[in-house]
Amino acid sequence: MGGHASRDDEATSARGGDAPVGDVHSGAGTGVPTMFDVARRAGVSHQTVSRVLNDLSGVAASTKVRVEQAIAELNYTPSPAARAMANRRSGVIGLIQAGRPDYGPSNAALGFNEAAREAGYTVSQASMRSLDADVLRQAVHRLVLQRVEAIVLISGEREGVAVLGGIDAGVPLVVVASEPAPALHRVSMDQYEGARLATGHLIGLGHREIRHLAGPAESMDAAERRRGWADVMREHGLATPEPIEGDWLAASGYAAGLRLAGDREATAVFSANDQMSIGLLHAYREAGVRVPDDVSVIGFDDVPEAAHFAPPLTTVRQDFDALGRDVVATLLEVLRGGADAVDRTARVPELVVRASTAPRARR
Template sequence: MDSSDTASTEDSGAPEARRRRGASMADVAQLAGVSAQTVSRVSNGYAGVLESTRKQVLQAMKELGYRPNSAARALKSGQFHTIGVITFNLSSTGNTRTIEAIATSAAVEGYATTLLPVAVPTQDSVRGAFTRLGELAVDGIVILMEVHLLDAVTVALPPNAHVVVADSNAGDRYCVVDTDQVGGARAAVEHLLGLGHRTVWHVAGPADSFSAERRVGAWRSALEAGGRAVPAPLRGDWSAQSGYRAGLRLAEEADCTAVFVANDQMALGVLRALHERGRRVPQDISVVGFDDIPETASFLPPLTTVHQDFSEVGRRCVDGVLRQIRNNQEETGTTLVPTRLVVRQSTAPPPAAG
């Protein structure tokens, strides 16, 4: 074997050797026959690079297995292309679908998401989540948490992090994205009154929940606007079990012909309790829920409910964060995502007087 053969063998193995030791930007530049600055521009997606040169550099990156150092780029630019998400309830259908939309929308924009669940919403756990978030490299934060939990603790947001809060009344302090709770609840009550029911009972969510209180207020206002009696609301905790307990009490109310339930899970419990007590739905009592979770069409009977667009809430949360990042400016105010009533077989006119 002569010297030329030896040189040829070494040259052909060079890319593989560089791949094994971890290719550098200089290696890519050498193989592509361009400057390191050109490799940097291609790596960061800058314009002003000839398409033929860009393809040449990308081919060299592929051949060498080169991966741009995103951490180094982030430290240099001060942007990490990551959005942090803090939530205290991963079991909720609404939160799950909202988080899924946040992650999907962020990915489309080239951002990763870091999820920090708070198992039990205590002062210490909320403070701990924000402390951990402060140690991570994030450009923006989406908070899926009742605002009173933020007020209950002293939390320090990471410097220069842009914040969006979902489902909250904190629009005077943060950029907020919320479902039109009031409009949805009003539509539910007006639907039942329009069917001829004298009044509408209510199974409410927890008293410390912003969403629950907005729905209670809208229910009461709709009844008062129509000059109707306002029964005392029954309280639940969003679970089907608490709805079942409320349903047992409603079954004993002879004048109850319609009930608006603050979420679909509690409505499921109400339906079971009424069935067990021999109160037919909708012939004896009409029931309306709130959320429109995927299973509601399969309830017995299929549930009339208020549809919340959780995916749209997630998308708008990401839009709000990215808008603040790009403008380098904090925002306040509330964006409402519309709701709509979905009428199924759980509502009907009241039974005729005997």
């Protein structure tokens, strides 16, 4: 007895029909998942996978969920050539935020969203509290399924840049990264020059024993700020003691401050961000160390509360709103055919002098 094929084309064998949009090779031996691997995992035909990839009708919601789950599990991405065959402008840009929702990344994302909206784009956003390579890959693939025109990653960790650089998503990829990002479009603030401004300010006040409270080792921004501090110190013939490493949070600044309070040689501290400065000031206050009379303290970022610390914090201001808008400007260049769009990495932070720094006291 003959029967009718289901509307989802659930059979796993291919019997003609729609030409697939995606890889049509078996991929055997290459380790690269293909459309047929996705079809086998989901228990459907490759035509059904093609319909899901191209957002065509005739696929039940439950089947679509199964196919999308298989795509995510296999980290499958249609080849760029195949995607180009079915390319259609979606008016959507993907944004991935990986890491804690700290002041800087959160405000850069806000600037990005506003600029994208002004340019006529909708933003589809994915967030993860900590960077996980597999979760990041899955986020990219899910955004590709949404037919985004480009994907942006805001994450301070270099692993995220490495993971994104290894994905052939078939759409432009842009990262906010203060270190080089081969094969990706890059936008950043000049963290190195900002650190030079901070350290130079302290040296200009007569300080010679300047300690550095650094950010976490995996952070690109932390590495650039540490490098800027060390280079300026060496240029002035000054020693560069091993920095104390924090984790960007006030509690780690407090722990570092308890150690630094016993360092009677130090007359100044450059903290890699304002949040750690809060803890540092707290520890100094408890230990009876006066800021800036005994030790000058300078931070980085200029969070809104910095002007109201006790004492008000000298810091390095970053324009995070402008950073987010720079990302959109770069994307627009690329999407308009400027494949060799110039990376925007020349924006320099601004030194903001307040009461937490003063000339070195004579001892």
